[in-house]
Amino acid sequence: MRFxxxxxxxxxxxxxxxxxxxxMNKYPRLTDLEAPAARRIPKFVFAYLDSGTGQxxxxxxxxxxxxxxxxxxxxxxxxxxxDLTTKLFGHSYNAPFGVAPxxxxxxxxxxxxxxxxxxxxxHGFPYILSTxxxxxxxxxAKAAGEMAWxxxxxxxxxxxxxxxxxxxxxxxxxxxxxxxxxxxxSRRESMRIAGAPLGSRGNSSFTPRVIWQSMLRPQWAVRxxxxxxxxxxxxxxxxxxxxxxxxxxxxGEQLNGSLDWNYLAEIRKSWHGKMLLKGIxxxxxxxxxxxxxxxxxxxxxxxxxxxxxxxxxxxxxxxxRAAVGADVPLxxxxxxxxxxxxxxxxxxxxxxxxxxxxxxxxxxxxGNKGGEHAATILLEEVRDVMAQLGLKTIEDVKQLxx
Ligand SMILES: Cc1cc2nc3c(=O)[nH]c(=O)nc-3n(C[C@H](O)[C@H](O)[C@H](O)COP(=O)(O)O)c2cc1C
Numbered sequence: 382m383r384f385x386x387x388x389x390x391x392x393x394x395x396x397x398x399x400x401x402x403x404x405m406n407k408y409p410r411l412t413d414l415e416a417p418a419a420r421r422i423p424k425f426v427f428a429y430l431d432s433g434t435g436q437x438x439x440x441x442x443x444x445x446x447x448x449x450x451x452x453x454x455x456x457x458x459x460x461x462x463x464d465l466t467t468k469l470f471g472h473s474y475n476a477p478f479g480v481a482p483x484x485x486x487x488x489x490x491x492x493x494x495x496x497x498x499x500x501x502x503x504h505g506f507p508y509i510l511s512t513x514x515x516x517x518x519x520x521x522a523k524a525a526g527e528m529a530w531x532x533x534x535x536x537x538x539x540x541x542x543x544x545x546x547x548x549x550x551x552x553x554x555x556x557x558x559x560x561x562x563x564x565x566x567s568r569r570e571s572m573r574i575a576g577a578p579l580g581s582r583g584n585s586s587f588t589p590r591v592i593w594q595s596m597l598r599p600q601w602a603v604r605x606x607x608x609x610x611x612x613x614x615x616x617x618x619x620x621x622x623x624x625x626x627x628x629x630x631x632x633g634e635q636l637n638g639s640l641d642w643n644y645l646a647e648i649r650k651s652w653h654g655k656m657l658l659k660g661i662x663x664x665x666x667x668x669x670x671x672x673x674x675x676x677x678x679x680x681x682x683x684x685x686x687x688x689x690x691x692x693x694x695x696x697x698x699x700x701x702r703a704a705v706g707a708d709v710p711l712x713x714x715x716x717x718x719x720x721x722x723x724x725x726x727x728x729x730x731x732x733x734x735x736x737x738x739x740x741x742x743x744x745x746x747x748g749n750k751g752g753e754h755a756a757t758i759l760l761e762e763v764r765d766v767m768a769q770l771g772l773k774t775i776e777d778v779k780q781l782x783x
Contacts, residue, residue, distance in 0.1 A: 404754055408746070411718055411739040411758055418745035422489060422601050423594040428575030430489050430741055433685035434567045439693075440685030443716025446693040450725040452781065454770045463767035465760065467775045469710055469733055470556065470655045470676060475505030476760060477775050478723050481684075481714050481737035482532035482558065482659075487515020490601070490744045490751070491608035497740055498525030500752030504760065509558055509735070510615075512536075512545070513632060517614035522552035530556040532659070534563065535640040535648060541619045546652050548615075555654045558679060559645065562660025564638050567687045642669065649674050657712065660687075662697050664704030677710040677732075684715050684737050698730035720762020724770075728781040 408414050419427045433440030467477040480501055486493040494508075494516035501508035508525045510518060512534040521529050531549045536542050549557060569577075576590045595602045613620075616632050625631035649656060658670045659679035667678045680701055682691035694713050701711060713726045714735035723734045736759075744751035772778050 404747075404750065405757070408754065409758065411743060411755060414742045414746040414751075417747075418742040421598065422745050423591070423598045425572075425575045425577040425591055425594050426489055426601075427745075428572045429485070429577045430738060430745070432569050432571040433689065434569050434687060435689030437571065437685065438689050439682055439691045440716070442693050443682065443685055444718075446695055447716050447722050447725055450729060452725065452728060452766070452770055456771060458771040461768045461771055461773055463764045463772065464774050465763055467733065474507065476763065477727055477778075478717075478734045478736060478759060478763075479507035479530075480509060480740050481735035482509040482511035482514070482560070483737055483741055484511045484513035485515060485611065486511065486741060487608060488605065488611050489741055490748060491604040492516070493741065493744045494521050495524035496744050496749055496752040498529060500756045501528040502526045503753070504756045506756075507556070512615055512636070513613055515608070515612045515614060518545070518548045518552050518554070520614070522554065527553065527555075529554055530558060532558040532560055533648070534560055534636040535644055536619070536635040537639040538619070538635060539647070541635060542648065543651055544619070545615065550654070556657065557652055557654065558657045558659045559640070559648055560659045561640060561666070562681065562683050562687055566633075566637065569686065642673075645670070646673055661701070662692055662694065664697075664700040667701045668704040671705045671709050677712060678705065679712045679714065679735065680731070681714045681735075695726060695729045695731070702730055720759045720764075721766050723759065723763050724766045724778055727775065727778045732779070
């Protein structure tokens, strides 16, 4: 996609680069990037990114719940210059949001992990690398620096688990996120209908239909071929050691349904940094996790991709807070598409927010510029909403409805 180089422009005392202005004028919201993303990547890849499961009701409910949250402004509090600094686990981040882990992100757009990692580093918010991403822990540590967190799908083989954690530690990762909410692969019907062979958990043969869909997106196809196709660089060394001839089958066997409470305790013992548990919706699970030393809970329904009757995470925040007490950070994702949604989630009890698909739509639509543009939109939107509400700090936002 090409934009004519415009001159620098000054508006209301702020200077905007021409390029930034034209991109911001064309796509001022993250949702403006969904349709361009669909046009730029093959249909089956977009379906993998976009789909929920079943009738997509959980996915739709996530949105409906957020859309229903109203925020009541108060006025005449003087000039508001919002400060987005957010304290979490002893760190100070420049924003109250981060990038959720996305498996196979390099197949959605080649190099997506480094693109988003670099944006996270530039703006000072976390980027969470999936166990089953395309790029490796080592590559993303270079791009994201201290902003890199690692998401662990617990491998059946304990040696694989300890080695992944060793690599995370040696590469400077301080925080891991263990995902609990994939006890089995889900059906993801709309992805099947689109012909997607994707996933570390499914059949991955490339059908003529998939090849045809790929040929209709030549830029994606060439870049993907140059990038080595569907890679799982974090897991490849272990498949090699195990002489597995089918990588996706090996990964599926290692990662499907292996996590239970005993295993979680083992991981806790093996990891000395901060450790979060992701995908929790029940207060009892949250309380049990905290009791065994988990530092924070990611309240999530996996973007509505696992169980179509799963509650929207924000409906569970009150009971989870009651179960874990006031001090445990509750991080929320699923359905967040804007800075307004970030503020809504914080006002509804979240301490921090993650976005999955929204960042990926941006990268799929804009390639290298996608991470930076998504970050810029979100930061501007959060600032704008805080100013409209007359709120100066993230702490003020959290107190809005409490
Ligand atoms: C394409 C895709 C792949 C995902 N892969 C992972 C993963 O590898 N590990 C994980 O913990 N969550 C994964 N998730 C869930 C996200 O981390 C996050 O919970 C979800 O995307 C939040 O919803 P949102 O996309 O509406 O923001 C994935 C989600 C999507 C859309």
